[in-house]
Amino acid sequence: MTDSRPVLTMTGISKSFPGVRALHNVDFRLFPGEVHALMGENGAGKSTLIKVLTGVYGIDEGTITLGDEQVAFSGPMQASAAGVSTVYQEVNLCPNLSVAENIFIGREPRLLGAVRWGEVRRRARQLLTRLDLDIDVTAPVASYSLAVQQMVAIARAIDVQARVLILDEPTSSLDATEVAQLFRVMRQLRDEGIAILFVTHFLDQVYGIADRITVLRNGTLVGEYPIAELPQLALVEKMIGKELDVLERLEEQPRRELAAVEGGTPFVAVSELGRKGAVAPFSLTIHAGEVVGLAGLLGSGRTEAARLFFGADRADRGEVTVNGKPTSLRNPVQAIEYGIGFCSENRRAEGIIPDLSVRENMILAMQAARGWLRPIPRRRQDELVEQYIKALSIRPANPDVPVRNLSGGNQQKVLLARWLITEPRLLILDEPTRGIDIGAKAEIQKLVVQLSDGGMAVLFISAELEEVLRLSHKVAVMRDREMVAQLDNDDTVDAERVMQTIASGSTRKEASQ
Amino acid sequence: MNERLRSMASHRLFWPVAVLVVMLAVNTIYRPGFLAVEVNNGHLYGTPIDILRLSAPLILVGLGMTLVISTGGIDLSVGSICAISGAIACLHISQAPDQNSLVTVFTALAMALGAALVLGAWNGVLVSVIGIQPIIATLILMVAGRGLAQLVTEGQIITINSGPYRALGLGHLLTLPLAIFIALGAALLIAALTRRTALGMIIESVGGNREASRLAGIRSARMVFLVYVVSAACAAVAGFMMTANVSSADGNNAGLWVELDAILAVVIGGTSLAGGRFYLSGTILGALIIQTLTTTVYAMNISPQTALLFKAVVVIAVCLIQAPEFRAKLGRRRRGGPPSPSSAPQPQKEEVTA
Ligand SMILES: Nc1ncnc2c1ncn2[C@@H]1O[C@H](COP(=O)(O)OP(=O)(O)OP(=O)(O)O)[C@@H](O)[C@H]1O
Ligand SMILES: [Mg+2]
Numbered sequence: 126m127t128d129s130r131p132v133l134t135m136t137g138i139s140k141s142f143p144g145v146r147a148l149h150n151v152d153f154r155l156f157p158g159e160v161h162a163l164m165g166e167n168g169a170g171k172s173t174l175i176k177v178l179t180g181v182y183g184i185d186e187g188t189i190t191l192g193d194e195q196v197a198f199s200g201p202m203q204a205s206a207a208g209v210s211t212v213y214q215e216v217n218l219c220p221n222l223s224v225a226e227n228i229f230i231g232r233e234p235r236l237l238g239a240v241r242w243g244e245v246r247r248r249a250r251q252l253l254t255r256l257d258l259d260i261d262v263t264a265p266v267a268s269y270s271l272a273v274q275q276m277v278a279i280a281r282a283i284d285v286q287a288r289v290l291i292l293d294e295p296t297s298s299l300d301a302t303e304v305a306q307l308f309r310v311m312r313q314l315r316d317e318g319i320a321i322l323f324v325t326h327f328l329d330q331v332y333g334i335a336d337r338i339t340v341l342r343n344g345t346l347v348g349e350y351p352i353a354e355l356p357q358l359a360l361v362e363k364m365i366g367k368e369l370d371v372l373e374r375l376e377e378q379p380r381r382e383l384a385a386v387e388g389g390t391p392f393v394a395v396s397e398l399g400r401k402g403a404v405a406p407f408s409l410t411i412h413a414g415e416v417v418g419l420a421g422l423l424g425s426g427r428t429e430a431a432r433l434f435f436g437a438d439r440a441d442r443g444e445v446t447v448n449g450k451p452t453s454l455r456n457p458v459q460a461i462e463y464g465i466g467f468c469s470e471n472r473r474a475e476g477i478i479p480d481l482s483v484r485e486n487m488i489l490a491m492q493a494a495r496g497w498l499r500p501i502p503r504r505r506q507d508e509l510v511e512q513y514i515k516a517l518s519i520r521p522a523n524p525d526v527p528v529r530n531l532s533g534g535n536q537q538k539v540l541l542a543r544w545l546i547t548e549p550r551l552l553i554l555d556e557p558t559r560g561i562d563i564g565a566k567a568e569i570q571k572l573v574v575q576l577s578d579g580g581m582a583v584l585f586i587s588a589e590l591e592e593v594l595r596l597s598h599k600v601a602v603m604r605d606r607e608m609v610a611q612l613d614n615d616d617t618v619d620a621e622r623v624m625q626t627i628a629s630g631s632t633r634k635e636a637s638q
Numbered sequence: 639m640n641e642r643l644r645s646m647a648s649h650r651l652f653w654p655v656a657v658l659v660v661m662l663a664v665n666t667i668y669r670p671g672f673l674a675v676e677v678n679n680g681h682l683y684g685t686p687i688d689i690l691r692l693s694a695p696l697i698l699v700g701l702g703m704t705l706v707i708s709t710g711g712i713d714l715s716v717g718s719i720c721a722i723s724g725a726i727a728c729l730h731i732s733q734a735p736d737q738n739s740l741v742t743v744f745t746a747l748a749m750a751l752g753a754a755l756v757l758g759a760w761n762g763v764l765v766s767v768i769g770i771q772p773i774i775a776t777l778i779l780m781v782a783g784r785g786l787a788q789l790v791t792e793g794q795i796i797t798i799n800s801g802p803y804r805a806l807g808l809g810h811l812l813t814l815p816l817a818i819f820i821a822l823g824a825a826l827l828i829a830a831l832t833r834r835t836a837l838g839m840i841i842e843s844v845g846g847n848r849e850a851s852r853l854a855g856i857r858s859a860r861m862v863f864l865v866y867v868v869s870a871a872c873a874a875v876a877g878f879m880m881t882a883n884v885s886s887a888d889g890n891n892a893g894l895w896v897e898l899d900a901i902l903a904v905v906i907g908g909t910s911l912a913g914g915r916f917y918l919s920g921t922i923l924g925a926l927i928i929q930t931l932t933t934t935v936y937a938m939n940i941s942p943q944t945a946l947l948f949k950a951v952v953v954i955a956v957c958l959i960q961a962p963e964f965r966a967k968l969g970r971r972r973r974g975g976p977p978s979p980s981s982a983p984q985p986q987k988e989e990v991t992a
Contacts, residue, residue: 435853457852457853457854457855458855461855467853469853474847474849474850475849475850477850478843478846478850478914479846480842481839481914481915485843489839489843489851493840493851493854497836497837498835498836499835499836500835501836
């Protein structure tokens with residue numbers, strides 16, 4: 126496997142942005158026929174290393190060798206032509222173009238100069254089948270969930286005849302089944318001799334597929350290790366530079382008692398709430414201090430259901446009561462007035478305002494609620510922003526940099542802070558830990574527990590079942606855009622049982638009626 | 639380049655100021671008396687004062703345009719709105735028994751401003767409620783507005799003889815043209831409205847990511863509506879100045895092409911056409927640059943047709959310089975040759991967020 130020479134060698138790579146040293150003298154090697162995990166905390170420099178390699182950024186110092194030649198790509202197109210195919214961390218597809226067009230954009234099969242659209246569609250379908258995804262390839266990409274978009278981006282990358290395949294957090298919104306499917310394809314490609322660079326914050330995925338690990342910390346190289354020589358705990362230590370104990374403490378957390386929070390008027394109760402084409406009518410109650418988890422597979426309608434609670438989409442049937450009073454949630458402004466907050470899963474399209482500073486992004490929701498005539502005094506802003514930069518360990522800890530300059534995980538934390546600052550009574554968290562490193566993830570989970578103990582209701586969505594089970598009092602299971610069951614999260618519930626419920630959804634539903 | 643100079647060069651107003659200075663210098667070389675200012679009757683006169691005075695309408699239109707562009711939109715109808723508001727004001731004054739009465743003039747201004755607000759609201763509704771692309775939505779009024787102005791003037795050029803109205807364009811205050819104070823006042827008002835409150839940030843947020851802003855609880859549609867109304871109001875006042883300068887309203891030619899100049903001023907000032915951050919001071923500088931350009935063109939006896947072409951070329955050049963891809967290409971070409979491993983910090987080549 127590693128007897129051959131590396132297909133890619135990066136030596137002494139340094140890259141600075143104004144005020145930030147993102148990479149300092151980093152070496153990296155990639156061998157043909159291996160899956161190589163690039164690990165590190167949020168802001169460690171993983172994405173920057175990838176972008177430097179593919180020519181998105183120029184390098185300050187260092188050399189890159191691909192095969193036998195020294196290279197300096199001018200951008201992703203050139204890199205991909207040279208056999209380095211990349212899926213960047215933020216899915217960048219053209220939202221208005223169809224799935225098939227997105228997959229073949231820039232390299233459409235042609236006949237006498239004319240694009241062969243039939244062929245494009247047929248091959249797109251074939252590719253997606255390889256990833257076990259059966260969708261309409263003529264529909265615009267924007268009409269699909271983020272997870273599907275991620276799969277489309279992956280499909281585009283693996284179709285290129287590549288020597289090197291780079292996947293920057295490709296699995297951040299995928300469920301276990303899609304991950305398994307992706308891994309099957311990755312193994313196939315690896316066995317064909319392709320070198321795969323894989324970034325993720327999921328340790329079990331690393332140990333499930335990687336052959337070798339390179340660890341970055343704070344823009345410097347910690348080391349390169351064969352997977353067998355670096356057990357999980359040691360890896361975590363290398364990543365954060367110290368031992369991690371929060372994680373263990375969280376594991377020991379007792380199951381959360383539903384009885385303790387249920388009873389009395391629910392904060393929000395919906396009955397037969399639904400929206401055509403998005404989610405079938407469902408009923409659900411959320412009490413103050415209660416964490417309700419939404420479980421389900423990709424496209425099962427979790428996000429769609431959550432959006433109705435926030436008025437992000439308007440329900441076309443059903444009733445809503447807030448604090449026992451009937452109402453309807455027609456738009457976000459109204460939901461926010463009731464004290465509801467919604468942290469979207471799609472931070473690029475629905476979350477960050479890239480040009481605005483970290484400070485402005487954080488106070489945005491609070492400011493919107495106050496109205497533009499009552500600006501938040503600067504001193505108060507500073508207090509709030511400083512508090513959350515510290516609480517969520519956002520780096521760089523500078524409130525005045527544009528948020529687009531932050532690493533993906535740190536952007537996610539900024540979004541979370543935006544809603545925490547508003548002190549909502551119900552916080553809807555759609556994949557809040559997406560792309561967040563394990564240390565910060567544990568911190569955020571702890572925070573959710575703390576906040577709900579303090580009386581905040583939480584609607585929690587995550588592709589990671591363990592996380593849902595760890596935090597929730599109650600788990601609502603979605604399947605095919607229908608809520609098929611609601612389980613009290615007691616000792617009888619575990620990931621397996623939830624998976625079973627998902628699999629056998631319809632029978633469950635009859636039983637519960 | 640030393641450190642001080644470099645940090646100065648990276649200031650976002652550096653290039654606009656540099657361009658302005660170079661243009662003034664070229665003019666002075668060409669015509670040594672260019673910068674001379676003389677006192678006459680207690681008023682200041684001279685080319686620099688003329689440039690300030692003539693740029694006042696453009697500054698006004700540019701301010702409104704800045705806000706519109708910040709939301710990711712564009713307002714092509716400002717020229718037509720200038721013509722309509724000027725025509726309404728002049729028509730009312732021309733029909734009054736005493737054209738010099740302050741009451742008449744103020745009624746005329748109020749009527750014209752009211753009409754402009756309605757037109758702005760029309761643009762705003764088309765863009766924010768109905769969701770038509772701004773360039774198309776405002777194109778409607780850009781074309782139809784000229785017709786409206788013709789209707790008001792009945793195809794004639796309305797000439798008036800009103801002292802108070804003329805003062806809007808030619809009057810003086812504290813030795814300086816009144817128009818400068820009006821433009822400055824509008825700038826201060828808009829700056830206070832946007833920067834002393836949270837309005838500016840909210841507009842930038844809507845322009846930066848409209849859906850994200852909506853989900854953060856911002857009434858995005860309302861903000862978009864608002865900026866078109868403000869833009870129309872600014873255009874109306876500019877229209878008063880333009881017609882006051884010549885004491886007549888010409889539905890065909892008042893404010894002709896001012897939208898192009900205004901967009902150029904905004905872009906030179908550093909506000910991106912893609913929306914987001916806006917810079918009012920940059921726009922004012924941009925307007926001064928364009929007026930200086932126009933004055934230069936006239937001073938050098940270049941024909942008006944060529945002048946338009948000249949400006950268009952500048953627009954293209956500025957837009958190119960603003961595009962990250964183009965800058966990257968330039969940078970790469972300048973670096974040239976085989977990539978040297980230890981070159982200075984290279985420009986970002988392409989936007990792909992983290
Ligand atoms: N365009 C940029 N301008 C300025 N700073 C940047 C830019 N891109 C990245 N950085 C900074 O470089 C550092 C490394 O960022 P990078 O995106 O590589 O982190 P990462 O390891 O991919 O983190 P994550 O796990 O959160 O995705 C961070 O401190 C980030 O703020
Ligand atoms: Mg990253």
